[in-house]
Amino acid sequence: MDRDESRRIVLEALLDVAPDIDEAQLDPQSSLRDSAELDSMDFVAFVAALSETLGADIPEDDYGQLDSVALATDYVVNRG
């Protein structure tokens, strides 16, 4: 999947969980827990939304590769 499309998927999953975030304010490199104020429940919902969009499982071991918008975009590029 191309990078723009992947980024869009990531942001959509994120907005699903945190509708109040402002894309423009979001540092793509910083941890979602900091930049988007996701707690562990939000993060799981984000992963679940992403996994459902991709139609593929995201194992718990991969959670560390999803911790920022940039990382998650890379992950989707490679998986999608």
Add this chain to the structure above:
Amino acid sequence: MTAVGVFRMPSLGADMDSGTLIEWLVSPGDTVHRGDIVAVVDTAKSAIDVEVFTDGVVSELLVDPGTEIPVGTPMATIEDGSTTPEAGSSTPESGSGPESAEPRHPTEQPPPPPVRHLAHVLGVNIDEITGTGPDGRLTRHDVERAAGAKVVTPAPPGRESTTPPAAEPETGERVRATPRARRLAESQGVDLADIPGSGEDGAVTAADVIAAAQARERRAEPAPEEPEPEPAEPAEEAKHGRGAKAGRGAKAGREAKTGDRRRAARRAATAALMGRSAKEIPHYYVSTTMDVSQPLDWLRKHNAGLRPRERVLPAAMFLRASTLAAQRVPDLNGHWIDDTFTPADGVHVGVAVAVRGGGLVTPAIRDAHELPLDDLMTALTDLVGRAKAGRLRGSELEPGSITVSSLADGGPDALYGVIYPPQVAVVGIGGVAERPWAVSGMLTVRRTVTVTLGADHRATDGGIGAKYLTAFADALNDPEEL
């Protein structure tokens, strides 16, 4: 005779003693079942879906939307369709025949205990009302009628009655508002023109009016009205709205304002409750750092075959351990009221949830001790999701029997909680962190968590607190049994 049940304004949490009926979701004649959501009630902190606790048919709605009513007020009558007479009139005759027209003489015919209790709960003086039961005895109906009458009497104390009822602007455009919002604005003395609407096409809703009235009450000075700008043009609002973009700009702007008010209300509610706790409750704290590597490994294996939404978070595992420990140490699971501790009938575990945008709510999971780990995770996900969306159910806001506050995501090592009155204990779960750890004389690295129990020293002593931490660790070290 058909038995009539009364549906009352439920408790809305320890920090809320009244709520405003926003809307009925049922009408007279509707059949309802235990657990059905029948009404939406607004508190400063959030809107609440209120459930009914009996099966039956709605016979009468006693409260109009827009009315602010104290907890315990009858809101509707529900016929259960059976032929059991109601409690008040079922007491067997003990004396002469009915002389129903005579006023009741309290010393001769004391009302049955359930009726006296009801009167007490509703704040009704039984000497001031006339009974309509046999021998002029008081029935539940009489008490409820008297309580109902109290509710519809003038504005609640503390409201400024000097503010003239809000007249709609004589000139210019008529403010868009729902009929309910208009009535409410009038009774609350709030000017509709000063309230940003969150309804369709920017219409002012009852909830907006309530929020505005509450915001006004919170401000120390009586005047002036809402400092917020007039309902702005959509385009202008879009500029203020955080995250506003084309398509959802105007709505986001308005939601942001409602969100600000809710945030302030949550802050105020938490401030009041925690202030009271700190003033009244002599806290003591006991704390233990425990090795949680093994239970976390077990959890990872448990989750391996599950889809993301089914996976259990460490937070749920700690919540389960907290619940089991509360069950094993019942002295910490209950309420301290009138200098007496009453143990709860189950573990109703309150969960401190940080709402996005600020503020805490602490809804409770009823009978959490009956939920195995997977079910508890499901309940937690559901509860936290709705708490953040501002759609909790009334039953969840009844005070829990103990509260758990968790920072399991990381960050601080330990959390020293403040007890939610009338509870007597609060469990603080710190962040999971790798620490050097001695095992059988060898130094190694383990994942650890610091669990802190804050408890009310009037109810228990440190030894009981220590027992709780031991029970917590025992529960965690036997994850199969969670």
